[in-house]
Amino acid sequence: MSAPGGITRATLAKDLRMEWRSKDAVNSMLFFSLLVVVVFSFSFDPSSEESRQIAGGLIWVAFLFAAVVALNQTWAREIRNQVLDAYRVSPAPATSLFAAKVLGNFIFVSVLEALMTPLFIVFYRLRSLGPIWQLLIVAVLGTWALVVNGTFFAAMSLRTRSREIMLPLLLFPISIPAMLAMVQATTAILNGEGARFWIVLIATYDLVFTSVCLLLFETILNAE
Amino acid sequence: MRANPYLFAAYFATWTIHITYLGIIASRYAKLKREVNDLKQD
Amino acid sequence: MKKLFPILGILSGILLSYALYQGLVVAPTEQTMGNVQRIFYYHVPSAWTAFILFFVNFGASIAYLIKRRPAADMVALVSAEVGVVFCTVVLVTGPIWARPVWGIWWTWDMRLTSTLVLWLIYVSYLFLRRFSSSGETPVLAASLAVLGALCVPFVYFSIWFFRTQHPQPVMGGGGSIDPRMLHALLVNWLAFSCFAFLICWSRYRLEKFEREVDHAHAMRSLRDPATNIEREPYSERRA
Numbered sequence: 001m002s003a004p005g006g007i008t009r010a011t012l013a014k015d016l017r018m019e020w021r022s023k024d025a026v027n028s029m030l031f032f033s034l035l036v037v038v039v040f041s042f043s044f045d046p047s048s049e050e051s052r053q054i055a056g057g058l059i060w061v062a063f064l065f066a067a068v069v070a071l072n073q074t075w076a077r078e079i080r081n082q083v084l085d086a087y088r089v090s091p092a093p094a095t096s097l098f099a100a101k102v103l104g105n106f107i108f109v110s111v112l113e114a115l116m117t118p119l120f121i122v123f124y125r126l127r128s129l130g131p132i133w134q135l136l137i138v139a140v141l142g143t144w145a146l147v148v149n150g151t152f153f154a155a156m157s158l159r160t161r162s163r164e165i166m167l168p169l170l171l172f173p174i175s176i177p178a179m180l181a182m183v184q185a186t187t188a189i190l191n192g193e194g195a196r197f198w199i200v201l202i203a204t205y206d207l208v209f210t211s212v213c214l215l216l217f218e219t220i221l222n223a224e
Numbered sequence: 225m226r227a228n229p230y231l232f233a234a235y236f237a238t239w240t241i242h243i244t245y246l247g248i249i250a251s252r253y254a255k256l257k258r259e260v261n262d263l264k265q266d
Numbered sequence: 267m268k269k270l271f272p273i274l275g276i277l278s279g280i281l282l283s284y285a286l287y288q289g290l291v292v293a294p295t296e297q298t299m300g301n302v303q304r305i306f307y308y309h310v311p312s313a314w315t316a317f318i319l320f321f322v323n324f325g326a327s328i329a330y331l332i333k334r335r336p337a338a339d340m341v342a343l344v345s346a347e348v349g350v351v352f353c354t355v356v357l358v359t360g361p362i363w364a365r366p367v368w369g370i371w372w373t374w375d376m377r378l379t380s381t382l383v384l385w386l387i388y389v390s391y392l393f394l395r396r397f398s399s400s401g402e403t404p405v406l407a408a409s410l411a412v413l414g415a416l417c418v419p420f421v422y423f424s425i426w427f428f429r430t431q432h433p434q435p436v437m438g439g440g441g442s443i444d445p446r447m448l449h450a451l452l453v454n455w456l457a458f459s460c461f462a463f464l465i466c467w468s469r470y471r472l473e474k475f476e477r478e479v480d481h482a483h484a485m486r487s488l489r490d491p492a493t494n495i496e497r498e499p500y501s502e503r504r505a
Binding site: 228230231233234235237238241242245246249252253256259260263 | 300301302304305308309312348351354355358359362363365366461465468469472475476479482483486500
Binding site: 220 | 331383386387389390393394397398399402405406409410412413414416417420421423424425427428
């Protein structure tokens with residue numbers, strides 16, 4: 001179990017088991033994004049033909065807000081019983097803890113997306129003019145971008161006063177290019193246009209930010 | 225040259241921002257000076 | 267060092283007045299826009315200065331992460347704060363120029379949007395500095411600064427592509443620029459860089475002074491616990 005992969009697997013399994021028993025994160029995210037869907041439906045006519053033009057933005061805003069709910073809980077749980085302090089003194093590499101948390105959050109947000117997407121299709125009468133598999137790629141890459149940065153900034157805002165407010169303040173500005181790319185790609189595919197540029201952009205963004213977050217996480221964890 | 229309200233507004237806004245910021249620095253500096261003086265008197 | 271400060275102050279005062287004269291009197295009036303174009307002499311130099319300061323912030327943050335010197339952290343803080351001030355000037359003078367020339371205060375044009383996003387990133391940096399507890403602030407802030415700086419190319423690239431697909435009214439006329447206009451622009455830039463350096467220096471001195479006072483308080487309460495009054499250190503209260 002001493003290999004970094006083993007530690008990642010153990011932490012991930014623990015998080016998944018805890019989530020499976022309580023279902024706190026997924027339930028609160030689901031309810032939250034449901035609220036966003038309902039509130040948005042008041043601001044424009046969801047059944048009109050133009051709804052396809054804004055659906056991309058709407059879906060991602062709902063997922064972004066919902067993801068923040070789950071991300072805020074990621075580390076709070078570990079603080080309660082001084083698990084994080086234990087982690088700091090243990091010889092286990094910090095990057096494997098980070099990888100486990102990112103993977104865990106990725107799974108939670110993906111579950112949320114899988115459950116919410118049918119609802120979006122029904123409520124906003126969506127029908128994609130472009131290929132579905134491209135939407136799947138955008139969803140995976142986009143979710144990864146949100147989750148990597150979100151997990152990192154959640155660990156950062158853990159150290160601040162009023163940490164629940166801090167996470168969106170840090171996460172949203174840095175995520176703007178990724179959000180723009182996700183929204184544009186989704187809208188383009190829904191309307192049957194090409195989205196290659198945006199997909200490449202998110203992939204590059206993912207690559208850069210994943211490596212830098214992995215590099216800096218140990219510094220953040222041990223910041224004193 | 226003829227005075228232009230937009231031109232005037234832009235230059236005025238620029239200096240208002242800079243002077244406000246300098247004012248904040250100066251007031252913090254003055255407060256600090258006072259505190260140091262109080263410390264020395266103790 | 268102490269003598270250099272007032273000299274620099276006087277120098278930047280002279281430079282700024284000379285630059286104002288250059289911009290308002292010597293530079294010729296632009297034919298289509300008229301005098302409004304002279305906003306350009308404040309707007310563009312402020313933008314360049316802000317970008318340089320953000321770049322300094324990036325360098326200082328990396329230096330801090332490697333060497334952990336408090337001075338690097340202070341440089342990072344000061345450059346980000348003054349950079350945000352100059353970026354605010356850019357964002358305020360821009361719409362004032364756009365209103366008479368384009369007829370609108372704001373457009374989601376490439377440059378405007380990316381400058382706004384840049385401003386948001388560095389404001390969030392200052393928020394983090396204000397909200398984190400003093401001991402950890404430098405490391406957290408330096409990490410955020412690195413991520414923020416890495417984000418800048420993505421911001422420019424994505425918004426550039428976004429806006430070239432949907433054409434909008436953009437900057438009027440590229441073409442050649444009158445040498446007197448260029449001269450006025452460069453003089454203004456020199457003057458504002460000098461001024462920015464001066465502000466950064468005074469802000470740096472303030473920061474250093476505050477940290478010294480905090481340190482003195484901590485030392486005194488260690489020596490004599492009776493003097494341990496309830497006091498919030500400067501590093502944790504931001505006016």
